[in-house]
Amino acid sequence: MMNFAVDIHDLRVVRGGQTVLHDVSAQVPTGSVTGLLGPSGCGKTTLMRSVVGVQKVASGHVRVLDTAAGSAALRNRIGYVTQAPSVYADLSVMENMRYFAAVLGAPSEDPERVVAAVGLEGKESARVDRLSGGQRARVSLAAALLGAPKVLVLDEPTVGLDPVLRAELWALFHRLAEADDPVTLLISSHVMDEASRCTRLLLMRDGRILASDTPGALLERTGADDIEGAFLALVGAAA
Amino acid sequence: MSLRRTAATARRVLQQLRHDPRTIALMLVVPCVLISLLKWVFDSSPMVFQSVGAALLGIFPFIVMFLVTSVGMLRERTTGTLERLLTMPLAKADLLGGYALAFGTVALVQAALASTLTIGLLGLKVAGPVWAVFLVALLNALLGMALGLFTSAFARTEFQAVQFLPAFVLPQFLLCGLFTPRDHMQPVLRWISDVMPLSYAVDAMDKITSHGTVTGGLVADMAIIAGAGVLALALGAATLRRRTD
Numbered sequence: 094m095m096n097f098a099v100d101i102h103d104l105r106v107v108r109g110g111q112t113v114l115h116d117v118s119a120q121v122p123t124g125s126v127t128g129l130l131g132p133s134g135c136g137k138t139t140l141m142r143s144v145v146g147v148q149k150v151a152s153g154h155v156r157v158l159d160t161a162a163g164s165a166a167l168r169n170r171i172g173y174v175t176q177a178p179s180v181y182a183d184l185s186v187m188e189n190m191r192y193f194a195a196v197l198g199a200p201s202e203d204p205e206r207v208v209a210a211v212g213l214e215g216k217e218s219a220r221v222d223r224l225s226g227g228q229r230a231r232v233s234l235a236a237a238l239l240g241a242p243k244v245l246v247l248d249e250p251t252v253g254l255d256p257v258l259r260a261e262l263w264a265l266f267h268r269l270a271e272a273d274d275p276v277t278l279l280i281s282s283h284v285m286d287e288a289s290r291c292t293r294l295l296l297m298r299d300g301r302i303l304a305s306d307t308p309g310a311l312l313e314r315t316g317a318d319d320i321e322g323a324f325l326a327l328v329g330a331a332a
Numbered sequence: 333m334s335l336r337r338t339a340a341t342a343r344r345v346l347q348q349l350r351h352d353p354r355t356i357a358l359m360l361v362v363p364c365v366l367i368s369l370l371k372w373v374f375d376s377s378p379m380v381f382q383s384v385g386a387a388l389l390g391i392f393p394f395i396v397m398f399l400v401t402s403v404g405m406l407r408e409r410t411t412g413t414l415e416r417l418l419t420m421p422l423a424k425a426d427l428l429g430g431y432a433l434a435f436g437t438v439a440l441v442q443a444a445l446a447s448t449l450t451i452g453l454l455g456l457k458v459a460g461p462v463w464a465v466f467l468v469a470l471l472n473a474l475l476g477m478a479l480g481l482f483t484s485a486f487a488r489t490e491f492q493a494v495q496f497l498p499a500f501v502l503p504q505f506l507l508c509g510l511f512t513p514r515d516h517m518q519p520v521l522r523w524i525s526d527v528m529p530l531s532y533a534v535d536a537m538d539k540i541t542s543h544g545t546v547t548g549g550l551v552a553d554m555a556i557i558a559g560a561g562v563l564a565l566a567l568g569a570a571t572l573r574r575r576t577d
Contacts, residue, residue: 108577109577145419146419146574146575147415147418147419147574147575147576148575148576148577149575149576149577163574163575165421168419168420168421169420169421171419173416173419175412175415175416177411177412178412179411179412179413179415179416180413180416181344181348181411181413182411183348183351183352184344184347184348184351188344188347191340192340192341192343192344193416193420195336195337195340196337196340196341196417196420196421196422196426197420197421198336198421220351236416
């Protein structure tokens, strides 16, 4: 059993002449709910794209489930949700799910299961472009839950959702991580108060990892009252 | 490549079309209206309709499929669905095959409607077999689809994608022999028209209307259209990158 579902080593990404990630190294423990926190523009999305294997990288390497990121063997073991919902707006919720399930080779009852998991029962036959923004984001999340992904990479999945729904989704994330066959989740957010819901944190700023620890250990180390305070203390210490 | 994934992709593309009945109506009705208009405009000189009508049966599928594929594929690129699909176990051939299957089906329906109207009601005389008309229309549709897919990689917006139609298609339209026989063109233009696939579509339709049998020349024309389609598809496939900047 490997300890780290995701292992990032000296990863450098250059986009349009700008270095977006500066030799980043980080690990995501298997079965953890790891929050990737940092201000917008700090490189969270680029890091997540590298883990999924869709980002061109300049140097370094990323291994997911002991396999090079982006390799064909990982294509039905990683679920990826981008910030903008990447589903077909002109299809119904269920038509989207059936198509992606067919591509993944997922069992035929999977579409119903994932639609229920994200709380979209009753919306199965609604066209995605008639749904609200939050509902669309959940359709996109549902598609990532199809099949049996071992790693879920979720880019700001809870933005704009009502608090009740947000709590439900975090509960779902923890259920997945605590299952007998655990799923590892890497979840980005620029909202620091989501940090308390994670079992591990990666704090990021300007293309560098500031800290990688549990929320409790971070607070203890910095003597701060909350993660926002810990973040400020770490930035102050680095400067 | 997997049959299941290709079929699922074709079904998905057709479902998207089904949710957009206006586009289906435009794809099927506009060619019929334009051909009828042509017949009416040249009412006093039926020879023009005889030569241009058949060529149009080959050109319409090309134009329509070019448009729907370039806009459709651009949407896949900009909404992130293409990126999602490429992180899944979907071969590029499954995606392209699915599009070809779906739009090929629509092209056949379109060709059936347009040729029934043109040959049956408007009196276009076709000496050769009608299936050859269908085959040329289908090959042109697939060529248009392949070129649309390729050009969608160079468009950032739907405005740009639509502008590629005049850029890519109008020069071929002018040089394909519709307005002036290709033998009468200046050598440079003649040479350019020789390397443009639409020229062979018009040549093929001419041969079908004037010869009672399938000639070697017709088979060669069809092979050239199919070859150009395969080449465009290969170029289009090369623009589908799993890793991007």
